[in-house]
Amino acid sequence: xxxxxxxxxxxxxxxxxxxxxxxxxxxxxxxxxxxxxxxxxxxxxxxxxxxxxxxxxxxxxxxxxxxxxxxxxxxxxxxxxxxxxxxxxxxxxxxxxxxxxxxxxxxxxxxxxxxxxxxxxxxxxxxxxxxxxxxxxxxxxxxxxxxxxxxxxxxxxxxxxxxxxxxxxxxxxxxxxxxxxxxxxxxxxxxxxxxxxxxxxxxxxxxxxxxxxxxxxxxxxxxxxxxxxxxxxx
Numbered sequence: 198x199x200x201x202x203x204x205x206x207x208x209x210x211x212x213x214x215x216x217x218x219x220x221x222x223x224x225x226x227x228x229x230x231x232x233x234x235x236x237x238x239x240x241x242x243x244x245x246x247x248x249x250x251x252x253x254x255x256x257x258x259x260x261x262x263x264x265x266x267x268x269x270x271x272x273x274x275x276x277x278x279x280x281x282x283x284x285x286x287x288x289x290x291x292x293x294x295x296x297x298x299x300x301x302x303x304x305x306x307x308x309x310x311x312x313x314x315x316x317x318x319x320x321x322x323x324x325x326x327x328x329x330x331x332x333x334x335x336x337x338x339x340x341x342x343x344x345x346x347x348x349x350x351x352x353x354x355x356x357x358x359x360x361x362x363x364x365x366x367x368x369x370x371x372x373x374x375x376x377x378x379x380x381x382x383x384x385x386x387x388x389x390x391x392x393x394x395x396x397x398x399x400x401x402x403x404x405x406x407x408x409x410x411x412x413x414x415x416x417x418x419x420x421x422x423x424x425x426x427x428x429x430x431x
Contacts, residue, residue, distance in 0.1 A: 219370050219372075219373035221369045222420050237342070240262065241258070242312050246258075247320065249280055249317075251279040251283040252284040254348070255287075255291060259290055260287075268294065272298075277295045302335075309340050314343070314346075315346050315348070316348065318348065318349060321394055329409075332409055333409050336409050341430055343430045344428075345429075347427055348424075348425050349399075350394065352397050353422055359422070362421040396422070399416045399419060402426060406427070406428040407428070
């Protein structure tokens with residue numbers, strides 16, 4: 198199983214308490230994700246949440262679809278511990294797995310067995326060749342008409358745009374946490390999990406989905422390096 202900074206409780210707690218809810222347009226991203234799923238796959242029976250974190254996305258989907266079940270996977274044990282707490286009202290309808298989907302995805306989903314695959318800020322930790330391989334495995338796991346939606350951190354087109362994104366993101370973190378901007382900037386640029394990010398442009402990843410065989414592939418939302426994109430299995 199991969200060893201990253203997400204195995205640390207301090208990093209996990211910092212992300213969930215000071216970063217996750219400060220992500221710009223986070224509610225809008227989630228709402229649009231649900232609207233896209235509702236349009237193409239309105240009644241999913243089985244949901245797979247890759248890199249589930251504390252279970253935020255799976256919990257919303259199970260609440261909206263009372264007949265559905267979910268499998269939640271994350272390689273971070275601290276996140277898995279938080280997921281058991283967050284999902285306490287849905288433990289009879291979900292399976293929470295400490296596992297690494299970058300190498301053993303088929304252990305979590307047989308071919309054509311899942312109606313909806315979601316991921317939130319997780320797949321960008323994989324090398325690009327593994328990202329593309331995972332997207333193909335997701336396609337194989339989906340039922341016909343099933344949907345994949347990735348809420349993700351992607352690469353900027355140029356270093357100057359990346360610089361602008363960093364500055365704007367720091368503004369959001371500072372305002373949300375009511376902390377001095379200089380302190381937030383120092384924490385942001387020196388954060389240990391930065392080395393775990395392997396970013397790729399949104400348009401490149403959407404093109405991968407088309408090549409794999411997905412249809413209705415698009416970037417449904419984008420603000421700087423934050424994107425919601427995906428596709429539907431034919």
